[in-house]
Amino acid sequence: MTETKRFGYKKPKYRYGNSIRDYFTGNSWDHTEPAYRVGPHVWNVGGNDDVAVYLLDTGEGLMLIDSGYEQSVYLVVDRIYSIGFKPQDIRKILLSHWHGDHTQGARLLQELAGGREKCEIWLSREDEAMHQKTAMNTKPFSVLPYEVTNFYDDNTPVKMGRFTIRTKLCPGHTLGVTSFFFEDTDEETGETVRMAMHGGMGTGTMYPGSAMGKSEEVTPEIAFRFVKDCLEMAEWPVDINMSSHLNQTNVDENMPEDLNNWRWFIADYSWHDMLVNRAEDVMEKYPEQYPDFKWTVPNIQ
Numbered sequence: 120m121t122e123t124k125r126f127g128y129k130k131p132k133y134r135y136g137n138s139i140r141d142y143f144t145g146n147s148w149d150h151t152e153p154a155y156r157v158g159p160h161v162w163n164v165g166g167n168d169d170v171a172v173y174l175l176d177t178g179e180g181l182m183l184i185d186s187g188y189e190q191s192v193y194l195v196v197d198r199i200y201s202i203g204f205k206p207q208d209i210r211k212i213l214l215s216h217w218h219g220d221h222t223q224g225a226r227l228l229q230e231l232a233g234g235r236e237k238c239e240i241w242l243s244r245e246d247e248a249m250h251q252k253t254a255m256n257t258k259p260f261s262v263l264p265y266e267v268t269n270f271y272d273d274n275t276p277v278k279m280g281r282f283t284i285r286t287k288l289c290p291g292h293t294l295g296v297t298s299f300f301f302e303d304t305d306e307e308t309g310e311t312v313r314m315a316m317h318g319g320m321g322t323g324t325m326y327p328g329s330a331m332g333k334s335e336e337v338t339p340e341i342a343f344r345f346v347k348d349c350l351e352m353a354e355w356p357v358d359i360n361m362s363s364h365l366n367q368t369n370v371d372e373n374m375p376e377d378l379n380n381w382r383w384f385i386a387d388y389s390w391h392d393m394l395v396n397r398a399e400d401v402m403e404k405y406p407e408q409y410p411d412f413k414w415t416v417p418n419i420q
């Protein structure tokens with residue numbers, strides 16, 4: 120069974136944000152990706168092999184999930200045009216968490232779409248607090264100024280056109296990580312697929328004594344909640360796992376030949392395996408809490 124699995128967790132590529140040297144001097148143009156379709160009306164237009172920017176064609180304007188780096192925004196703009204859409208039609212930008220690799224593009228794309236009158240920016244209240252605290256931070260995870268116009272409420276889905284997006288607060292990577300769940304239907308065949316994006320799978324902030332975890336105010340209790348949430352959500356039926364970083368499902372090395380072939384991404388194990396792998400990565404670091412720990416879904420080497 121294992122050998123037929125295309126998608127699995129692989130160590131991050133650290134293209135942009137996590138290494139200062141790469142961030143300031145790396146050649147982002149050496150690590151580009153074309154736009155590729157992951158669902159009937161969903162594409163990754165991030166344009167790079169590190170962080171995803173998902174475009175949803177709602178039929179009543181465009182919605183983005185995350186916005187990528189400042190330095191790769193030109194790729195996002197190009198990829199949106201390349202699949203026949205216009206960035207001017209973006210009406211909502213849903214951010215998974217406050218970190219710069221997901222949010223730096225938000226203000227730039229919002230301006231391109233006509234400013235805040237035309238284009239909303241969504242974030243959790245928890246991460247907006249962190250965003251405000253660190254708004255002047257110019258370290259590698261720097262955030263460009265952006266103003267949040269809407270906050271998620273997990274009891275009220277975000278609706279636009281054909282999409283109804285349920286959100287779920289998933290603290291761990293940051294206190295305000297938000298995950299997204301929705302269905303998408305292919306009009307030609309009538310086929311409906313269940314899609315999901317977990318907003319923060321980076322476990323480093325949850326390691327005991329992690330400096331980044333401290334600055335994010337992530338406690339061991341939050342780490343244990345992350346583990347519990349992941350193991351619970353892993354059982355939820357998801358047909359297409361939209362990983363927020365490409366390494367989380369090893370997409371870069373598993374691109375479909377036909378970039379329009381979204382069915383390539385239907386894999387009932389992918390969501391489950393990613394969440395269990397990330398939970399186990401945290402569990403391994405807390406042997407007192409998880410004395411019987413054993414890896415069941417290890418990283419892809």
Ligand SMILES: [Zn+2]
Pocket residue numbers: 216218292319321
């Ligand atoms: Zn992050």
